[in-house]
Amino acid sequence: MALFQTLILRVITTAVTLLGVAVIVFFVIRVVPGNPIAMMLPPGATAEDIANLTAIYGLDKSIPQQFLIWGAGVLGGDFGTSITLKQPVLELVLGRLPATLELSVLALVMAIVIGGAAALTGTRLRETRVEGGIDVAQGMALSVPDFLWGLVLILVFGVLVPVFQISGRVTPSLQLPFVSDFYLLESLLRLRFDLTLDLLSHMLLPALALAIPLAAIIGQLLKQSLKETMHLDYVTLARTQGYSEAKVIWSQALPNAILPTLTLVGVQFTFLIGGTVIIERLFSYEGLGNMAIDAVINRDLPLIQGIVILFAVIFTGVNLLVDLTYAALNPRLRHG
């Protein structure tokens, strides 16, 4: 019953948050000085031409009126038409979303693997120079954001030792047999590993740039919980039963130490997705973030709205999921 109440309450606050985001973005971008309609027309266009086109896009109405029309459309699944690309916003946004999702999930997996390995190694070799080295590396990884790691990676692995691609999502000359926009996933399912490799060689550096700070956060927290667990009685018991230290850490300490890290990963994942905006720009990766920056520069109001709302839905959705998982896993909250 308590769980159900938590669920209802969280769904309501999420809806309020999304409404707030919609209102703010809608009103803020309408204060923009540049006229997007004037920018669409050739230089010789008359004032009448501009007025006609403005009416077509509904931009001649008052801002609250525009908001109601737009809001009604959104509830019916219509996010309007992009001014610069002249296609339905929903179609454009959903076409780019898979690229961003694949990049984010790849980055998340890399962060978990790197951070987990660092925590396990640090725990196994605790109070040695190795642990000290890992701590210093993690401190640096945390101090510098993804944007700068991206630039460093471009220099090192794109220019100095050019082993990976630094621009785009896939080599443009390749013939893609794909029916979906989930290129990486589909290349795996179709067993076209040549395409998988090409995609990965484009995605690896941007994903790594996103993963480095998160890996450090995961590594620090997981090691801390592991160290606390290592002093508990059942771990000592396992040790006296003759298990090796590595086995004790892996099969006894890890399952019990992992819960706080999992909650943290959920929240941090939204920050990582937010980071894709600039990372996609940096690596000319054809995702949602790159499209968003173009939309802002071109004053494409319907497209900006659509993308910001989609990001907000993803963020609040992930947070909601994390909270509910936590509530379901934590007995105190479950019966509270």
Added chain:
Amino acid sequence: MADGRFEVRRKAGLRLWLSAAWLILLVIVALFAPYLAPKDPLEQDLFAGRLPPFWMQGADAAFLLGTDSLGRDVLSRIIFGTRIALTVAVISASLTCLVGAALGLLAGFYRGWADVVVSRFIDIWMAFPPVLFSILLIAVIGPGLFSIIAAIVVIDWTRFARVIRAEAMTQGAMDYVASARVAGRGRFGILLREILPNVLPIIVVLLTLEMGIAVIVEAILSFVNLSISTDDPTWGGMISEGRTSIHQAWWVLVFPLITLFLTVLSFSQLGEGLKNRFDPVLR
């Protein structure tokens, strides 16, 4: 064990001092930029375009770190870029701190409807991707130094408000606050004389970290060509240009990148170091 802990502390102290030294150096460079820069940062010399740094073949000793595609001196541009970076860092971080701390204290100490309103706004702010939000704001207000500072304040106040709200709630529930109330102190007096001094260390740490974040935000906005003007020497603008000519002239990217990297690292290490200094458990 005791020696090991001592060594860890000494190393942490060293990092703190190195960070402080780098930041002090930057302040000096920013203050005396016109005397330190060998060239005019805006002066173009199309015959001296893309000259390499001094140790390479074909370099001109007058341009120590080389020139960009328009023949502008990279070293002088980095030196003058320091002014913009530090101005943005100090002013925007202080204003963000002021707004965020005030709202955080209001929500955390007075609770009630103030807390409901502030918390709801924090939720909404957390649902925006921050980089996209800042780009959007700059597009709305228009480029310029003032816009960057305004954008940082509007976006990042939640960083302060969230932490300080939680801390004010914890402090507000403590015995010393109750005893101050019994002693007849007013609410505002307690907030100012009892709560504020106790959250001040956290505020100082967040302020230091925010300066590093502000430097990055300025660089990101310059990178997408939305910062000041493309002429003014900013580290982010130089990095943006360097990214496009990376195969022809890597030095246009590398030197501003190293400067930016060390600066962000220093602010962050200084903030973390201060946090450990203030933390009674670690001390």
